[in-house]
Amino acid sequence: MNPETSSCLRDTATILAVDDSPDTLELVRRNLELAGHTVYTAGNVHQALDLLDSIEPEIVITDWKMPVNDGLELVKYIHAEHPGLGIMMITGYASIESAVQAIKTGVDEYLPKPFTDEELATAVAKLIHKVRKRKSLTPADLALTASFGLVGQSAEMHNVFDLIKKAACSNATVLITGESGTGKELVARAIHYQSKRSSAPFVTVNCSAIPNELIESELFGYTKGAFTGAVATRAGFFQTANGGSIFLDEVSEMSLNMQVKLLRVIQEKEVTLVGSRKPIPVDIRIIAATNKNLQRLVEAGAFREDLFYRLNIVTVDIPPLRNRKDDIVYLVNHFSGRYAREAGKNAPQFTEDTLEMLLNYDFPGNVRELENIIQRLIVVSDSDIIHPSDLPAYVRSVPVKVAGGDLRSLAEVEAEYLAQVVEATRGNLTKAAAILGIDRKTLRTKLKHSVTPDNQ
Ligand SMILES: Nc1ncnc2c1ncn2[C@@H]1O[C@H](COP(=O)(O)OP(=O)(O)OP(=O)(O)O)[C@@H](O)[C@H]1O
Numbered sequence: 001m002n003p004e005t006s007s008c009l010r011d012t013a014t015i016l017a018v019d020d021s022p023d024t025l026e027l028v029r030r031n032l033e034l035a036g037h038t039v040y041t042a043g044n045v046h047q048a049l050d051l052l053d054s055i056e057p058e059i060v061i062t063d064w065k066m067p068v069n070d071g072l073e074l075v076k077y078i079h080a081e082h083p084g085l086g087i088m089m090i091t092g093y094a095s096i097e098s099a100v101q102a103i104k105t106g107v108d109e110y111l112p113k114p115f116t117d118e119e120l121a122t123a124v125a126k127l128i129h130k131v132r133k134r135k136s137l138t139p140a141d142l143a144l145t146a147s148f149g150l151v152g153q154s155a156e157m158h159n160v161f162d163l164i165k166k167a168a169c170s171n172a173t174v175l176i177t178g179e180s181g182t183g184k185e186l187v188a189r190a191i192h193y194q195s196k197r198s199s200a201p202f203v204t205v206n207c208s209a210i211p212n213e214l215i216e217s218e219l220f221g222y223t224k225g226a227f228t229g230a231v232a233t234r235a236g237f238f239q240t241a242n243g244g245s246i247f248l249d250e251v252s253e254m255s256l257n258m259q260v261k262l263l264r265v266i267q268e269k270e271v272t273l274v275g276s277r278k279p280i281p282v283d284i285r286i287i288a289a290t291n292k293n294l295q296r297l298v299e300a301g302a303f304r305e306d307l308f309y310r311l312n313i314v315t316v317d318i319p320p321l322r323n324r325k326d327d328i329v330y331l332v333n334h335f336s337g338r339y340a341r342e343a344g345k346n347a348p349q350f351t352e353d354t355l356e357m358l359l360n361y362d363f364p365g366n367v368r369e370l371e372n373i374i375q376r377l378i379v380v381s382d383s384d385i386i387h388p389s390d391l392p393a394y395v396r397s398v399p400v401k402v403a404g405g406d407l408r409s410l411a412e413v414e415a416e417y418l419a420q421v422v423e424a425t426r427g428n429l430t431k432a433a434a435i436l437g438i439d440r441k442t443l444r445t446k447l448k449h450s451v452t453p454d455n456q
């Protein structure tokens with residue numbers, strides 16, 4: 001990630017704060033939670049040790065002087081058992097000597113008490129940066145952690161990860177395109193949860209699932225009495241998503257009439273409840289997705305051109321799985337690990353031929369189809385090894401491999417087929433020629449010159 005993009009991404013962390021003073025703990029917790037961090041607290045080193053394994057924090061903030069075990073002992077333990085964790089020490093007994101001793105023990109940041117909210121925030125931000133920089137993530141880790149459950153190692157997916165980061169950094173409207181099952185919704189979530197809007201709502205609206213006559217009141221809300229059944233004023237999805245992001249899935253299914261209204265929300269940044277005339281300002285990031293070719297719908301007059309351009313500021317196109325086969329093995333491992341865990345089983349091994357069959361399959365249903373195949377396998381199979389015969393027949397029917405020796409010339413294939421047709425018509429050449437769509441004379445000539453393994 002380059003510094004330009006990393007600086008605008010969400011920089012929050014899971015933090016464990018350890019102090020024997022409940023007041024200090026509470027102050028630290030409140031401040032850091034307001035900044036978006038997840039904070040756990042421990043009143044002594046013993047409690048801290050219990051929490052360390054279960055919450056896996058990225059940062060530990062500890063007091064120095066505590067009864068029974070002190071902060072330096074905790075620091076030594078962390079170094080031995082959890083290397084790489086960021087450690088900040090806070091102390092009321094600050095001196096140059098103590099600072100030096102703390103740093104020698106392996107403390108990353110040293111903050112004397114009392115400190116201001118701002119000093120704490122700055123020190124934590126600096127530490128997060130330091131920890132993330134020194135963590136040398138392997139490419140596999142990066143692929144797993146980069147984008148909220150999106151797994152992929154192919155160049156195509158790295159490009160998608162880059163676009164997600166760029167989109168997360170801006171407020172621009174995003175259009176996500178890709179065939180069904182390619183992960184459009186996951187990408188939309190990744191953009192939201194990596195953006196600074198992550199603590200505000202992410203609201204999903206499936207435009208094709210809401211009947212046309214309801215979609216306006218669902219999106220914009222309505223006032224009491226706006227229509228029969230409107231017994232109370234209700235906020236719509238746009239208002240619910242205020243401060244966050246709204247994901248308009250299958251946006252191509254929106255009627256032209258609603259498209260005009262959506263355009264207005266994007267341009268004016270305000271919504272008007274059904275039954276009201278007073279616009280309400282909203283601050284939302286719009287992420288839209290479609291598996292249709294919107295450009296073509298625009299040409300056909302089914303999608304408004306102006307809306308298309310407004311939505312299409314940043315486009316994330318997710319290639320179909322068959323065009324990024326490098327991802328298949330990673331996805332197989334990911335899903336088999338996940339579903340085996342859920343079923344309380346060990347993740348099975350896939351034999352080479354099984355993986356090869358999966359690599360040769362086209363996956364018209366993309367990642368969703370692969371996920372379903374693996375899920376089914378894990379549920380049904382009790383074996384630790386998955387063989388080709390465990391795969392569904394439609395996956396197996398794809399030839400695994402055409403060895404060089406098996407490749408045949410067109411003449412050989414033709415000869416074999418001619419022989420088959422002639423045999424099927426019991427030598428009736430007129431009939432055979434009719435089936436083959438050639439005349440009788442041509443058939444005769446072809447038969448005469450037929451290349452068969454015997455007369456080559
Ligand atoms: N790269 C990926 N890594 C891990 N899981 C993925 C990935 N891509 C898709 N999936 C999984 O595949 C399934 C389908 O993904 P998703 O619903 O995001 O696809 P979609 O493009 O929105 O599909 P549709 O067009 O049918 O709505 C989900 O279960 C999702 O978790």
Ligand SMILES: [Mg+2]
Pocket residue numbers: 184185249
């Ligand atoms: Mg979807």
